[in-house]
Amino acid sequence: MNLRERKTAKKKEDILRSASLVISRKGFRQTTMEDIAAELLMTKGSLYYYFKNKEELLFYCHEHILTTVLDKLRKIKQQDITSSEKMKAAIKIHLDTAIREREIFNLAIKPEQIFSGDHVEVIVQKLDEYAELFDQLILQGIQKGEFSVVQKKMARMIILGAANWIQVWYSPEGEFSKEEIEQVYADYLLKILK
Amino acid sequence: MNLRERKTAKKKEDILRSASLVISRKGFRQTTMEDIAAELLMTKGSLYYYFKNKEELLFYCHEHILTTVLDKLRKIKQQDITSSEKMKAAIKIHLDTAIREREIFNLAIKPEQIFSGDHVEVIVQKLDEYAELFDQLILQGIQKGEFSVVQKKMARMIILGAANWIQVWYSPEGEFSKEEIEQVYADYLLKILK
Amino acid sequence: MNLRERKTAKKKEDILRSASLVISRKGFRQTTMEDIAAELLMTKGSLYYYFKNKEELLFYCHEHILTTVLDKLRKIKQQDITSSEKMKAAIKIHLDTAIREREIFNLAIKPEQIFSGDHVEVIVQKLDEYAELFDQLILQGIQKGEFSVVQKKMARMIILGAANWIQVWYSPEGEFSKEEIEQVYADYLLKILK
C-alpha cells in the first residue's frame, strides 16, 4: 500500500468513525449524508469519492464495528478461564458495543431492508458467526458442567436481546456506572445458563 | 353512539389495524401514508379525513396497542396466583404483543423523536405505567419470598429487553411454536428473579 | 317564485353573506370551502348543491356586493344636490363598502385570474359601470363649474385607489371613528377635483 492508498484508507476510516458517531446520535434512518459530511467538515459530495453510495458507507461502517467486536469475542473464547468467566466477559463486550455504537445491533433486525445483494450476505454471515461464538461458549460451559441450560439457542437470544436493549435506557448520567451495569447484567444473565 | 359514528369509529380502527400491519412489516420510519392507504385500498388523501396527520395516526396506532396490553397486565396483577405465575403470564403477554405488533416497543426508544407535545406525554405515561406494573410484580414476589433479586429495575430492563428482541427472530415457520417459545422465555427469565 | 324556490334563494343568500364574512376575515385566496361551510354550520359538500363550484360561489358573492353598491351610487347620482356633495357621498359609500367587504375591490385587480368566461365579463362590466358612474359625477361637476380637474380618469383612479387602501389599515379600535375617517377622506379627495 503506497502513500496515496494509505491516505485514502485513513480518510475512509475517518469517515466511518464520524458516520458511526452521527448514527449513534441520530439513528441510521435519520442520518443523512449531509449530517455525516458536516461532522467531518466536508461536503456531502466528497463522501461519494470514498464510498459508492450511502448504503456502501453504512455497510462498511457496520462491517467495521462487527469485525472489531468479533475479534474481541474470538480472543475471549481462547482464553484459559472458566466458561462462566468467558460468558461474562462476552456479555460485557456486547454491552460495551451496544452502548458505544448505539445502532449497531438494530440492523440485525432486518439487514435485507437496509443492505442489498452481497452486503446482506456479509453482514448476515458476521451476525451468524457472532451468534455461533456465543453458542459455542454456552456449549463449552455445558460440556464442562458449568451450565445446564437446555434451550441453548433461545438462551442465547435472551442474553443478546436483553443486552441490546441497554442502548435504549443507558445514559452516562444515570444512577449506575457502565461498569456496575455490565457487572449486574453479566451476573443476572448467567443465571439463565446455570 | 349512533350508526354513523360507529361506522366512522370502525373505519378508524380499520385504518389503525392496517397501519399496524404495514408498520410491523416495514418499520414505522419506512411506512408512508401511501403504504397505509394502499393496504386499505384507499388513497392517501382519505386517511387525512380520519387523522389530522401522520403523527396522529401513528400515535393512536401505538396508543391503542399500549392500552390493550396494559389492560391485560392489570388483570394479571389482580389474579389470585403466585408472583411467579403472574410474572410468567406477564412475560407471555409481552412476548405475544412484541411478536404481533413488531414495532410497538421500538418507539419506547425515543418517543419524543416521533411524537410531539401532548402525544409524547401520553405515550411516556403509558410506558411508565407499563414498567411500573412489572416493577410491582417483582416487588410482590420479593415480599412473598418468591423472588430474591436485588437490582429490581435492571432485572426488569433485562426481562423486557430480552422479550422485545423476539420480534427480530421469531417466525411462524420456525422450529418452535409461539407457545413453546413463550414457555421457555418465561421459565428462563424467571431465573433472573429467583 | 314558489316556496321551494324562495327557500333556495334565501339559503343562497345566507351562503353568500357568510362567504363574504369569511372572505373579509381571511382574504379570498385563503378562504376554503370548508371555512365557508363551517361558518354556516354546514358541510362543504352541501355548498355544491347551491353553487356549481367555488368560482361560482365567489362570483355571486362579489356580484351581489357590487350590485348593491352600484344601486346606492345610482341613487346618489339622481339626488338633487351639488356635484361636490354627490362626490362626497359616493366616496363615503365606497369607503363603507371597502371597510365592510374588505376583499371586494381587490378582485378588481385581475378578475380574469379569479373568474372564468362569462363571469369575468359580468364582473368587468359592473366594475366599468362603477367607474363610469364616478366619471359622470366628475363630468357633471366640471360642467357645473364645481370641479376643474383635467385628467378626469386619472383623478377617478386616484380617488378610488386611495379609498380602497383604507381596508389595509382601518380598524374599529383605531383612533378615529369610521365617520370621521370618511369625512376627512371625502374632504381631502375632493381637493383633487377642484
Added chain:
Amino acid sequence: MNLRERKTAKKKEDILRSASLVISRKGFRQTTMEDIAAELLMTKGSLYYYFKNKEELLFYCHEHILTTVLDKLRKIKQQDITSSEKMKAAIKIHLDTAIREREIFNLAIKPEQIFSGDHVEVIVQKLDEYAELFDQLILQGIQKGEFSVVQKKMARMIILGAANWIQVWYSPEGEFSKEEIEQVYADYLLKILK
C-alpha cells in the same frame, strides 16, 4: 468576497429577480416554487440550495425591493429642494416601484399572514420607516409653510393608497406614458397637502 461567493450572491439575486417577476405576473399567493424555478430554467429542488424555504425566498425578495426604495426616499429627503418637490419626487418613486414590482405593497396588508417570526419584524420595521419618511416630508412642508394639511397621517394614507392602486390599471400599452402618469399623480396628490 471571493469569486465563488460572488457567483452565489449573483445567483441568489437572479433568483430574487425572477421570483419578483413571476410574483408580479401571478401574485405571490399564486406563485409556486415550480413557477419561480421554471422562469430560471431550473428545477424547484435547486431553489432550496439557495433559500431555506419559500417563505425565506419571499422575504428576501420583498426585503430587497423595500431596501432599495427606502434608500431612494432617504436621498430625496436630503436634497436641497422644496418640500413640494421632494414630495413629488417621493410619489414618483413610489409609483415607479408599485408599477415595476406589482405585488410589493400588497404584502403591507398583512405581513404576519405571510412571514413568520423575525421576518415579520424586519418587514414591519421597513414599512414603518417608509411611512415615517413620508410623514417627515409632510411635516417639513407644513413647517416651511408649503403644506397646510391637518390630518397628516390620513393624508399620507391617501397618497400611498392612491399610488398603490396604479398597479391595478397601469399598462405600458396604455394611453399615457409612465412619466405622464407620474406627473399627473404627483400634481394631483400634492393638492391634498396644500
Added chain:
DNA sequence: GATGAATGAGCATTCATTCAT
C-alpha cells in the same frame, strides 16, 4: 336536500446522487 366519505391533482420540502470545474 344534506352529509359523510373518498378522490386526485397540486404544492412545499427533503435528500441521495451526479457531475463539471
Added chain:
DNA sequence: CATGAATGAATGCTCATTCAT
C-alpha cells in the same frame, strides 16, 4: 481530490370536487 451546484424522485399534506346514501 474536493466542492458547489443541480437534479429528480419521494413524501406529507391541502383542498376543490364528486357521489352514494
